[in-house]
Amino acid sequence: MARRSIGQEQFGFAGREQAASSLDALVRLIDWNQVAALLDPLYPATKGEPAWPPLAMFRALLLSIWYDLSDVKLAEALDDRASFRRFCGFTANEATPERTAFVRFRKLLVAHKLDRALFEGVTLQLKSKAVTVKTGTLVDATIIASASDEDNDARWVKHKGKRAVHGFKAHVGADADTALVEEVSVTSANINDGKAGPAAVPDNPGEVFADSAYRGNHFRDAVLAKGGVPRIVATGMWGRHEAETLRKLHAWNKPIHRVRGRIEKIFGTWKRCYGLRRMRWRGIANAAAQVHLTAIAYNLKRTMNILAAQA
Numbered sequence: 001m002a003r004r005s006i007g008q009e010q011f012g013f014a015g016r017e018q019a020a021s022s023l024d025a026l027v028r029l030i031d032w033n034q035v036a037a038l039l040d041p042l043y044p045a046t047k048g049e050p051a052w053p054p055l056a057m058f059r060a061l062l063l064s065i066w067y068d069l070s071d072v073k074l075a076e077a078l079d080d081r082a083s084f085r086r087f088c089g090f091t092a093n094e095a096t097p098e099r100t101a102f103v104r105f106r107k108l109l110v111a112h113k114l115d116r117a118l119f120e121g122v123t124l125q126l127k128s129k130a131v132t133v134k135t136g137t138l139v140d141a142t143i144i145a146s147a148s149d150e151d152n153d154a155r156w157v158k159h160k161g162k163r164a165v166h167g168f169k170a171h172v173g174a175d176a177d178t179a180l181v182e183e184v185s186v187t188s189a190n191i192n193d194g195k196a197g198p199a200a201v202p203d204n205p206g207e208v209f210a211d212s213a214y215r216g217n218h219f220r221d222a223v224l225a226k227g228g229v230p231r232i233v234a235t236g237m238w239g240r241h242e243a244e245t246l247r248k249l250h251a252w253n254k255p256i257h258r259v260r261g262r263i264e265k266i267f268g269t270w271k272r273c274y275g276l277r278r279m280r281w282r283g284i285a286n287a288a289a290q291v292h293l294t295a296i297a298y299n300l301k302r303t304m305n306i307l308a309a310q311a
Contacts, residue, residue: 136176137205198222
């Protein structure tokens with residue numbers, strides 16, 4: 001399938017002053033040619049209507065996450081907003097994709113299992129810019145409601161004091177200093193954190209900070225095998241004197257709580273700002289794609305903020 005050529009009008013935005021946008025800085029943040037290379041397997045057929053450039057479509061999906069837009073609203077905004085057009089590579093007067101084009105592109109991403117490759121490729125570039133010395137890793141999980149109670153890949157989970165949720169669980173490993181997400185694993189919501197936790201631990205993680213749900217040899221051994229040092233919240237200690245034992249327990253847990261609490265800000269951003277309160281599509285493959293895309297969008301914005309603060 002042939003691809004459309006976009007951005008060919010040299011003076012598409014001439015005659016009017018361009019408003020500054022953070023999206024322009026995001027275009028310069030990484031080497032997007034590496035991302036385009038990962039997207040090359042899409043649209044391999046030689047027949048049919050010319051396809052929209054995959055990189056433009058991928059950037060459009062990032063816009064839908066940053067601004068919490070449905071496919072319909074994304075198509076409308078891309079047609080209307082100059083900053084959106086520039087970010088995706090469209091000039092002022094070119095046609096832009098309709099809603100169904102985003103649906104098809106997303107299905108292709110999932111079918112080719114490119115969401116994780118894109119996450120890893122973009123994150124590797126961003127870490128080279130923002131992470132100087134690796135000192136520690138935050139590991140935790142968050143529950144995300146399913147798109148429908150009829151999603152057969154999702155499961156019900158009930159925590160004490162909270163209502164039952166039918167959905168999935170995103171297991172995340174993030175850099176303790178920069179809060180960049182380094183590893184992501186998605187399971188049904190009823191999977192134990194400690195059992196799925198090793199998939200969220202990157203190589204050479206440094207000190208690994210996690211809550212008491214990650215107690216046990218399974219997670220601890222996985223951290224040690226990757227060259228890390230477990231720092232897990234303890235729920236109890238042995239000792240002869242109660243007061244002294246409680247003091248030691250508090251002294252162990254306090255610095256862990258102080259560090260691992262940073263990961264809650266990541267989940268808060270995902271859910272409050274990026275629309276990840278609920279999955280948009282059914283199935284665990286689609287759920288994983290949504291989480292990976294959200295992590296990419298978050299890491300891009302987070303890196304831009306880190307570099308701006310350093311400057």
